[in-house]
Amino acid sequence: MIDLLALILVFSGIAFFFFGAIGLLRLPDLHSRLHALTKADNLGLGLVIVGVALLHGSPLAALKLLLIWLLVLLGSAASAHLISQYALRRRRQ
Amino acid sequence: MNNLLIWPVALPLLTALLALLWPRRSNWIGVAGTGLPLLAVLLVSWQVAASGPLELALGGWAPGLGIALRADGLSVLMLLMSALVTMAVAVYASVYFAHAERRGEFWVLWLLLITALHALFLSGDLFNLYVTLELLGLTAVVLACLGGSRESLQAALRYLVLGLLGSLTFLIGVALIYAGYGTLDMAALGDAIVAGPTAWVALSLMTGGLLIKSALFPLHFWLPPAHANAPAPVSAVLSALVVKAALYLILRLWLELFDGVVTQAAAVIVGVLGAIAVVWGSWAALQAERLKLMAAYSTVAQLGYLFMFMPLLAALPEGAGRELALGALVLLALTHGFAKSAFFLAAGIIMQRAGHDRIAELGGTARSLPVTAFTIALAGVALIGLPPSGSFLAKWQMLSTLFVTGQWVWLPVIAVGTLLAGAYIFRLLGHAFAPGEGVGPSLSVGREEIPAVLLALIATLLLGFWASAVWELVPISAYAGGGA
């Protein structure tokens, strides 16, 4: 039962990644692309991580996975910020 | 005494670190760091000559799991050449770089180059050989661009990229060997390797990679610019030693590891390329307008001779006849090593005094730099192959091997190559001994002239008289597949 739940979570996470990638390819300008990518990926990764933690079952592993998720969140937020800032600065010039 | 084999590697490495930490003392550390390994090498050679091949299983692990260092006749001869040449060149360089801004870094890299050479000649493990090859390539590249000119940087970069391609090709051969035979230890491989697709493909890949590094025609094009544009002491070791390292590996692979796998056809291909290199390189040397460029083209030609031995060696059955031919090859390589380093050092002296090395404007050299002119003449004797030089004996043995194996076709190549070598040497000497003011007046014998003339004397006299020692050492083999 838990396995099934975990699989559903992992696959829905992958679906988020997929749509994030489509957004990256199809959306018209940089900011909306960034928006689609970071939102979808962060959520997708979160779902995958919860699923994997359920599959694995040990609390220590779950803690490590959570740490990974937080780091990725921090990294992607900062890089998205930097990219958009750079784009803004270039537009002003 | 057990650890004797590590000292030729450990001493230059240790002194390199010291030179990096105390840059202001680097001149002294550099010369001492070149001299100490020479002592170690002499000890090793004495041991090998007295009691046969040596082996050191590093870390105490059985070779196979661990890495073994091995010294036998062939490696000892190469070690002796590299230790003696580097010693002489180091004394020269201590004058040449006495006031150079980057001499601290020069000495560190110089000692690392010696480390790499000695590690390569002693290594008994295929992957370790890859690491030493890379180390040798990188140190050579950095030393070659120390001059800082645009040409030298460009040549060094091209040398680096090609060297990487060569060592990767070598590495994929090593991967196939590991896939097929499950070990990297060369002694075990010497027993295990049998003729078959794995051995053929691996051998051709490894040889291909090494041929790039040893600059066999048509893969020679990187050599002349790289060697001609480096600072003189660096050119000397690049031409005399670094290209020889790849050649040494080819010999090891062909004669000892893959003995019985090598086919006559493959050897003939390499021999033909060598023959083309002899003629083309000598011709280009004759056309060259700059002294160092001429020396570099002459290196391409002389390497060609060494590869022309391959079909002869492959045609001979294992035994005394083949050892005679192999001894001749090694003797020729040694003579060229000493003679060419002497030649490059002399060229460096002329360049420092005259400010250029255009052959046509060298008139008056013999009067103002008599010792250097004498060095060039002596080195020339060895490069042409006149008696009493070592190369004369080597070529003589080569000719008699031609008759034994019936491979007459190579005869005209040797004749043409020797004539062309005579032509370019005498053309140079003609300019150098002509009257003129091309080189400024200076009659004093500089400290830097002595090592050059000593190297030339080794090539012409010592190797000629002691050639029998070479023939005695070569059959002492650490690898079961070939040799003794």
Add this chain to the structure above:
Amino acid sequence: MMSQSLTMLPDLVLAAMLIGLAWAALSSDDLRRGVVLFIAFGLLLAIVWARLHAPDLALAEAAIGAGLSGALLLVALRDEAGGKETAGRVSQVSRWMVDLFALIMACLIGWVLWLTMYAEPAERLAQLANSMLEHSGVSNPVTAVLLNYRAYDTLLELVVVLTAVLGVLVVGRERRGYRQAGPVFCGLVHWLVPLLIVTAGYLLWVGAHAPGGAFQAGATLAAAGIVLRLAGNDAAGLLDGMLLRWSLVAGIGLFLLVGLGVTINGGLFLQYPEAWSGSLILVIESAATASIAAALVLAYRGGRPDGWLSVADYDNNREVSR
């Protein structure tokens, strides 16, 4: 059969993606695109390593292969922008020749691999290496190979790193630094750098019995330096002057001294006494981590810092101080 092909499916996809990415990276005429694709290729390769049960390599590939190589290539693009790109023409004939040659060689190599895979169940050195593990002082087999069985390779490899860095230092001066970063990036750096340092220490420590080790730790530490430099700290956290020289030398020096030191009571070069081997390996690895990190950061800075004095500078300093 069905289940077999199903388990093969991820491998097929991975292999196809590897080749596709490599092809795209190499055939792209836009350099920036090529470099970015190459980084993606490296990350994919890290997944392949994990898939082939090589977690040490997966870590190293992500940190060194994709991460640091990628960073080096990306800053190199910045230099490239000024220069003129000369796209040389390759004649159609030689293109065909090269293609043919590559095809033949790939087939030959593949053929040999196919032969060796089916020849016999390959034992190679696996059994031996794993059975000697208890005598090696560590329980991570890769670390045992790197720092005990084949420690000599690793020693020479550190020398290769030193040589390359000396080359970088000799060739030219370092690149200009970056402007001071904005608040968001600075905030990130304040968190990230300590975290990276802790991670490096963890990787170093854990390398004895689990995936990790000096190279992964050194690369992580170097990443901390690179992040610092990107945030406007031009020295990238490196020491200056003599201390920099010492940190470059430390790894090789300690390795060599330990190797020679164990010969004093009769051992062979690098033959650690069994009771000590675990601690000796850790000491060597710690020094090596520092040296690797210093070397990689210097390589990223791209030349010699102003604090790297030549012999002539030392002489002048002495005259000035008199």
Add this chain to the structure above:
Amino acid sequence: MTQVLLYALTGAVLFMLGVRAALLRDTVLPRLLALNVSGAGVFLIFVSLAYRGDSLPTDPVPHALVLTGLVVAVSATALALALNRRLREMDNE
């Protein structure tokens, strides 16, 4: 065993792709990319040799060799990039 063969063959293909590009390109950066891809191919062959199925422990020797090779490759790349950069500077002077 088929997986091992698949990856080993992929390694061979990657190696030759890299060699091909290194021979056909004539500027430094693309050549370096090509050589790095070639190196990755060789490493892939080594690592696939080490893999002996999910049940047996892997062969650690090729792993260590590849780790060594990786570091050597990065060092050489760094040196080549530094040389290339100095040449560019000289062009612009």
